[in-house]
Amino acid sequence: MAERSVISVHTKPDVSERLSRLASATQRSKSFLANEAIERYLAAEEQFLATIEQRVAGIDAGEGISSAALLDRFEDRMKAKFDQPS
Template identity: 35%
Template sequence: MTTSTTMTIRLDPQLKEKLGRLADGTRRSRSFLAAEAVETYVDRELAIIEGIERGLEDVQAGRTVSHEDAMATVRQAIKVAAGGTA
């Protein structure tokens, strides 16, 4: 069984009204929708931070490609996709 905890947040009155309209339209509670929105936001932001951390680890470990090499690869892929030869 999943447990939950309570957290109080302050909302602009207009946002609270919009959340209420959404709750009515979806037949969900404002609390459910707010928790779902917070979870989506937190998951997305954590994924961004984790990606940045992985990128920094790659830089420190020397697992990088120069801009020039990367662009040469992209140009070659474009050429091949346009019907050119590799």
């Protein structure tokens, strides 16, 4: 059997009720569903942080554009979009 760790989570009553309904509908335990939700959340957050770290490393390496250049690009696109004849 896999090792397990027990945690206690406090939720709002409506969240607990929703979890109970979903567990019943899917014939899964509330613990199984909570663990799945936590695993998905952690994977998404870890990916988000990894992306930020990659982007920061790119900026540190001189990649990217200045805020002034970005603003110029934005203004050019807005002009192109709104200055076109209908």
